[in-house]
Amino acid sequence: MTSLLPALHDGSGSAAAREAVRFGEHTLTYAQLAAASDALAARIAGAGRVAVWATPTAETVVAVVAALRAGVPAVPLNPKSGTRELAHIVADSAPSAVLAGAGDVLPPVLAALDRKDVDTAAAAAADGVVFPEPSPESSALIVYTSGTTGPPKGAILPRRAIAASLDALADAWQWTGDDVLVHALPLFHVHGLILGVLGPLRLGGSVRHLGRFSTEAVARELSSGATMLFGVPTMYHRIAEALGTTAPAATELAEALAGARLLVSGSAALPVHDHERIAAATGRRVIERYGMTETLMNTGIRADGEPRPGTVGAPLRGVELRLVEEDGTPLDDPTAEDAVGEIQVRGPNLFAGYLNRPDATAAAFAEDGWFRTGDMAALDADGYVRIVGRKATDxxxxxxxxxxxxxxxxxxxxxxxxxxxxxxxxxxxxxxxxxxxxxxxxxxxxxxxxxxxxxxxxxxxxxxxxxxxxxxxxxxxxxxxxxxxxxxxxx
The missing domain is CATH 3.30.300.30 (ANL, C-terminal domain)
Known part of the structure; x- marks a missing residue:
């Protein structure tokens, strides 16, 4: 695919009338999303960068898609961030405008930015602006890391990396435009925004965002046409707890999960105990994948592979992975018993560097070009990766x-x-x-x-x-x- 979001560009195609996104009662078809995002893209064309007030709403989706259409790098902002963190991100990324829903109340730290309200019902001009597809290496998103060892760093994610990761997941998970994804993840990071929203939109499928997670909402959506569930371990832990009760809702939840095509957990390791409780109640296994802001997705258990609790599968298509000693030399036998090393990766899924931080960018890569993840792992004989924790803390x-x-x-x-x-x-x-x-x-x-x-x-x-x-x-x-x-x- 040459376009990042091809279904949005085909106004007369079969996807035009298909539901693209749903947030509660607020839905947008592909045609409506294309029109609203093109209208906004025309307003921000030529902007250096734009910030997006990333609430879990359709307005955020329109804002991000508009930025992608206009070829303007978007900086998703966590609405729950404190004043100091927001001030750092705004000063570091220097956006020219902030895109937000008309009813959003923005903090004073954003007051100096040109505010552009997002209208999800806007129609693109009849003689609409033509948006040429940007270079694959151009910046699509600047996503800030959690900042556990200092101020958050802005990871520059090129269009090439987003396309490569989503296509690799489509291959591994047999993910198509027929799938309907359910999730309740925030939209300011890789899991919720790139995988959870741009993934379905790239494939011509749809996403139903729950707003707030609840096991009742999960059961409702999986029982009414949804095929996939994305979640983090906390969500699956709550699902496991709910399945362990004798309430009628537990039976409904078990039946809904059993009917899903794919249950995916990510962002942290799902405890084996919760894996087993969910499998015992539903007959279905949760599968895991492994990625991070700078690399997007590295490994994943395939839809047609063995769902092995405690592992995150083998490297995805196009991704190379190795385990190294503390001095950076590759492990002689990474599959040996008790062999543990730091994960290093390379491939088209990698970021382009940290914004304004050439020192941090250089330090993140080994001399031969492999990215240092900081994650420690062991390797099973068949290539499945077992992450044992972070190098710094685990x-x-x-x-x-x-x-x-x-x-x-x-x-x-x-x-x-x-x-x-x-x-x-x-x-x-x-x-x-x-x-x-x-x-x-x-x-x-x-x-x-x-x-x-x-x-x-x-x-x-x-x-x-x-x-x-x-x-x-x-x-x-x-x-x-x-x-x-x-x-x-x-x-």
Missing amino acids: LIKSGGYKIGAGEIENALLDHPGVREAAVTGEPDPDLGERIVAWVVPADPAAPPTEAELADHVAALLAPHKRPRTVRYLEVLPRNDMGKIMKRSLGA
Whole structure:
């Protein structure tokens, strides 16, 4: 495909009358989305960059599509961001305008920008402006990272990377224009916006956004024509919990999930315990994929492949992946028992660099051009990747062993007395680092003991992987994507 969103450019084609997006009662067909986005594209043509106030609404979709049509890089803004973070992103990306719904109340930090209200009912001019397809290497989106180690960095995502990732997923998941996707993810990042919105639009399919996640809404949409569900582990955990009840809604949810073509989890690892609970109740397996802002999608379990809990599948079409030692040399045998290395990737899915940060861009790549993900993983014999955590927070060096926090967390979650768990390392004079388990007990009044949990992990994994310290919490700190903020635990 030469166009990024071909179905939108074919006003007389079969997709014109098809529903493109739905947000509650607000729906847009392909023809309506094309008209509204072209009208807005004509208003922003020639702008250097535009910010998009990325609420979970049809207005956000029109705004992003308009920017893509006009060849203007869009900077999605998280409406929940604090003043300091928003000020940094605006100063760094220097947009000339902000696109927002007419009813949106924008914070003062955006007051200096030229505001352009999005009209989802606008009609493109009869003698509409012609929008030539930009170069594949031109910037489509600038998506800011979470900023866990400093101010957020703007990852420049070219049209080439978006097309390559979505086409690779279409190949892996047998994803077509006949699919109807359901999700409730925010629209300011890769998972919710690129996969969850641009994915269906590139293929000529449709997306139903729930606004707010609920198991009832998931059941309703999957029972009324939707074929795919995208979610993060927090959502699937709630689904697993709901399936475990005896309420009539649990039966309806199980039937709806059983009828879906594909259940996909991403953005963080889905605990094996939740995998098994959902499979037992529905007969369907959730599959996982692995990506990040800078690389978009790297691996994924195929629709016709083996859904193996605890893994994120093999590299997608066009993506090369290797595991390296701390000094950057590739592992001699990445499939050897207990072999763990940092994931490095290269391919057409990679970003073009960090905006205004040539130093950070250079540091992100190895000398031979591979991107350093910072994620640690092991490799199964058939190429399936098992991520064990982040290099900075999840690789624990204890007693001469390299230990991934992820497998210990899965083992802890297999204990009936554990509702949630996270694992970190902390300095130890004897071991170098000791394993610390942060546990939310299923019954706060009667939590499992430290010794009980240590023995449980040692029996499932190995003695050197047992937690040496257990700390009990009422809730684990999480970000908007449901990822556990381990730096907050350490603090």
